[in-house]
Amino acid sequence: MTSRPASSTHPGPTPEQVRRWRRYLADEIAEGEVYRQIAARRSGAERQILLGLADAERRHEMHWRRLLGDERSRNLPRPSLHRMLLRWLARVFGSVFVLALAQRAESDSPYAKDSDVPEGMVADEAIHEEVVRGLAARGREQLAGNFRAAVFGMNDGLVSNLALVMGIGATGVAPSVVLFTGIAGLLAGALSMAAGEYVSVRSQRELLEASSPTQVTLEAAEHLDIDANELELVYLARGMEPEDARHRAMERLGYLDCDCKPQFSARPDGSQGPVDHSEDYAEIGSAWTAALSSFCFFAAGAVVPILPFLVGLSGLWALVPALALVGAALMFTGGVVGLLSGASPLSRGLRQLAIGFGAAAVTFALGRLFGADVS
Structure with a gap:
């Protein structure tokens, strides 16, 4: 050096x-x-x-x-x-x-x-950052799906229920009404998130199942006419080249010795080869698991704004602690997002805080406009 x-x-x-x-x-x-x-x-x-x-x-x-x-x-x-x-x-x-x-x-x-x-040591540090970036990327890819669902669900619960509680609380209604509204918002949002995730994941799995090859060609092959070979069309539709598709069809019809290789189709990257959807199913996950996770994450976020009301506080004495609790939670989730994305945890936390408090400010202003005094 x-x-x-x-x-x-x-x-x-x-x-x-x-x-x-x-x-x-x-x-x-x-x-x-x-x-x-x-x-x-x-x-x-x-x-x-x-x-x-x-x-x-x-x-x-x-x-x-x-x-x-x-x-x-x-x-x-x-x-x-x-x-x-x-x-x-x-x-x-x-x-x-x-x-x-x-x-x-x-x-x-x-x-x-x-x-x-030394210049060599400066260069080492620059290379180290790229090496660690590559190692961290592997873990980020593994966390991407579940982490996205967790952060999205919790932040949705935090922001939506805070906005709801602030809006209703600003009207001056009884604390029991605000609490009931917050609980209703928690359940409605969590159930909506769970239903949405279930339908989304279930639909993805059904699309994969509809695209997966079946064994109908084996059952129908003995009854097909070699001169009107629709079986060849099956393999063409699955992404095989014309010559390979005709060869496979002739095997299924019994005119060529079967090499007993797996049926071929087009892979997602465009290459030819056996398609195994088991990895796709694993990546998508279970519809029920996704629904339960979304319910729990949303509920975990949505319960935070109503905690002061659960312990008997009311008016501004409840709304201010609710803001503080949600603000801390938003800073935490935003910081974790920043950390995993390689960005500044502080800037990401402040961004989440601004979004959450911005939504709460709008509903609070509407509640004050159409409601009574909250003091």
């Missing part, structure tokens, strides 16, 4: 450089531990990739130790809060959430702006 020209003209490192290098060393040690802890829970190529990252962090660690010397490499400061959190999460979970955080840690490396850092 070749170093960029140092910004300092002193023959030895300045106190400020020493403090910075010691912080870098502490962070490199922490990052190496994170990758080793995640690797301990993985196997195969993914494990080797993580161990390779840990080895790279070890090389960086040794670079700072050489610059600092033995004496100044002892009693290091604590690593940054971000890396301490990463290390704890890696020890406890070792999941895609940790990789997403590690991706952000690599992208926020201060090395690119520090003239004391």
